[in-house]
Structure formats: structure tokens, C-alpha cells
Amino acid sequence: MGGADLFDEFPDLTRTADTLLGYPIRTLCLDDPDGRLDDTRYTQPALYVVNALSYYRKLRETGVVPDFVAGHSLGEFNALLAAEAFDFETGLRLVRRRGELMFRSGGGAMAAVLNASEKEVRAVLAEAGLDAVDLANFNTPSQIVISGRAEDLKAAQPLFQAGTHLFVPLKTSGAFHSRYMEQARVEFAGFLAETAISELRIPVVSNVTARPYENHQVRELMARQIVSAVRWSDTVEFLLGYAGMEFEEIGHGRVLANMVKKIRRELPDIGKNAAAAAANSEIHPYGKVSEKTPESPAGPAVDRPERSAGEKVRIWNERHPVGTRVCSTAGDYGQLETATEAIILFGHRPAVYVHGYRGYFDLDELKPVG
Structure with missing residues (x-):
């Protein structure tokens, strides 16, 4: 720690x-x-x-x-x-x-469902009759943590391992933020x-x-916080309603800082200016957002030909297998490694899930190394 x-x-x-x-x-x-x-x-x-x-x-x-x-x-x-x-x-x-x-009050379990909206998660659980599973954390618009009895989360796991969804069991000692x-x-x-x-x-x-x-x-x-969902994505969206809002993470790690960046990219109603600011920013170790220079620590931005999202995903998967070492052209995130094949997020965004960041990166922001 x-x-x-x-x-x-x-x-x-x-x-x-x-x-x-x-x-x-x-x-x-x-x-x-x-x-x-x-x-x-x-x-x-x-x-x-x-x-x-x-x-x-x-x-x-x-x-x-x-x-x-x-x-x-x-x-x-x-x-x-x-x-x-x-x-x-x-x-x-x-x-x-x-x-x-x-x-x-322990004995339960928690898991993160990635690349799924709240609506999608609720629909999958309802269709399977898993009404005893609660939504515990709304970390980003595409990352929802579910919480409940261990046997119910075990039943839910295969439901969220189809298509583009990912299911990641969390190492916790209880079904926190749940009934x-x-x-x-x-x-x-x-x-x-x-x-x-x-x-x-x-x-x-x-x-x-x-x-x-x-x-x-x-x-x-x-x-109430003990039994209620952590509405982190809504919290960040609320704070972004204030002009010039900057975020600074205090403590160990950069998990929340990375979440803030993902939220800014994923929420369509933040507006074009906020999205542009997020795309042209990097988050420093304390999570503070500041304008980046034309050349990021990973090197100058690379011009890429205009291709459709599907074409970018196809080319990436043909050339770069799971486990490819990559670096970010949008900021200094250190050593990264792809954990999945590339997919299309939200119907338009070519992206791949990476270890070392615990989230999706746009393909246009990654460069293979080594």
C-alpha cells in the first residue's frame, strides 16, 4: 500500500x-x-x-x-x-x-462488469431472474460493479462474458454497498x-x-452509504458542471483519476468542449488535469488515415494479439499490455482493454512497443 x-x-x-x-x-x-x-x-x-x-x-x-x-x-x-x-x-x-x-455482514461477493451500461446490466440480471443482485458502484458509464450472494454472482458471470462484456470478480470480503x-x-x-x-x-x-x-x-x-450504490460517475458529472473544474486525486494510486478521464470521454452530455479538454489532457500522479504539450511523454502524436471503427478494429486484431505491449500517446501511463482483442465501444469507438490501466484505451491513443 x-x-x-x-x-x-x-x-x-x-x-x-x-x-x-x-x-x-x-x-x-x-x-x-x-x-x-x-x-x-x-x-x-x-x-x-x-x-x-x-x-x-x-x-x-x-x-x-x-x-x-x-x-x-x-x-x-x-x-x-x-x-x-x-x-x-x-x-x-x-x-x-x-x-x-x-x-x-460478510460472506457475499462483488464483481465489475465492463463495457456495459446500467440499463444493460439491469436488463441481463432481470432476464435471468437474478433480482437478488444489487448494483453497487457506478464507476463510469461503462463500468458497473454488482454485489450480492456468492452463488448469485457465480450464476451471473457467464451472462456477462458474452459479446463485448467483461466480468471481473473483485477481491472483497463481503457484498458491500448492497441490501x-x-x-x-x-x-x-x-x-x-x-x-x-x-x-x-x-x-x-x-x-x-x-x-x-x-x-x-x-x-x-x-x-446509508453502506447499503447504497456509490454514484461515482454521477458525482464526476455533477462536478464537471462547474466551468474550469480540475480533479486531483490524493492518496495511493491513480484509480479514481483514471475513472475521471474515462467518464469525461464516455459521457456524451458533458459537451464538445469538455470532451475536447479531456482528449487533450493528461492526469498526473495526484490526478490533476492539465493541458498536455503537443508531444506527450510517449512521443509525438501519430497521424493515422481515416478509417471506420470496424476497419481499425479488424486491422488491430490482425496485427496485434492479446498480450501486446503498448504505450499511450495521450499521457505517461507506464508499461501497458492488452488484455483483450480490440472491440467497438458504444457503436463507434475502437478500443482495447489493457492491463496496467484497468480500462479501455482508444486504439488511436495506443502504440505497440518492443
């Missing part, structure tokens, strides 16, 4: 976390000797601490307070921390309790009732509503 220098930079907060949790957070995050990071009781506190220290470092370095904050699932607690709804220790107590309760977390929601609501919550100093966009919290809603929405 990383964060070695963060623990050194914030020794007092690290000691606070160690005392509250009863184990060394540094050891868990950096070494995980007992293999606990797959257990949500440990995953949630670890993520919270690393995200919090990363935010404090950024604040110390820049002094810039964001105009809005948002987080994906557990990350929403860090967004609320940034908005000063509670202090570091109180937030960690909440996250520890949340993890314990969600673990006790199966109801008991956890009830108990967490009781815990929240005894926790002091301050008025928000920065607008926090809720996972549940994809709109900013109102102060009287904070406890209710924090509890």
Missing part, C-alpha cells in the same frame, strides 16, 4: 493510529506480514490513514484548500475529514467501526448518533446522492 515517508513525516498521527488500532499501521501498510489487507477490518483503517496523511502533506506543501471534495466509498470519510466534519482520531474510530460491522449490509447500516447509524459531527467547511459530494451533503444529512448519509 505504500506510505513509508508519510509515516515518518507525521509521527504523532501515526502513533495515534497505532494506539487506537492496537497494531502498528506502518507494518500493516508496508509489509502486511499476516496477510490482513484483504480483510476489510484492516483495509479500511489502512486506506483512511494513508489518505489522511497524504492530504495533510498536500495541504502543508501548497496551503490550497479544495473547492469541493469527494471520495469513493471509504474515501468519502477522508473527504469528510478534509471538510472538518471530524478530526483524524474520530474519523479513524468511525472507519474502524465501519470495517468491523461490514466484516460481520446485505443492512444490519451493518443500522448498527453504524447508532454509533454515529453518539459521535460529534461538525458543520462542513468544504462542500462534500455524497456517494449516495451525487450532490453535496447538507449539514443535517451527514450522519444519515454516512450510514
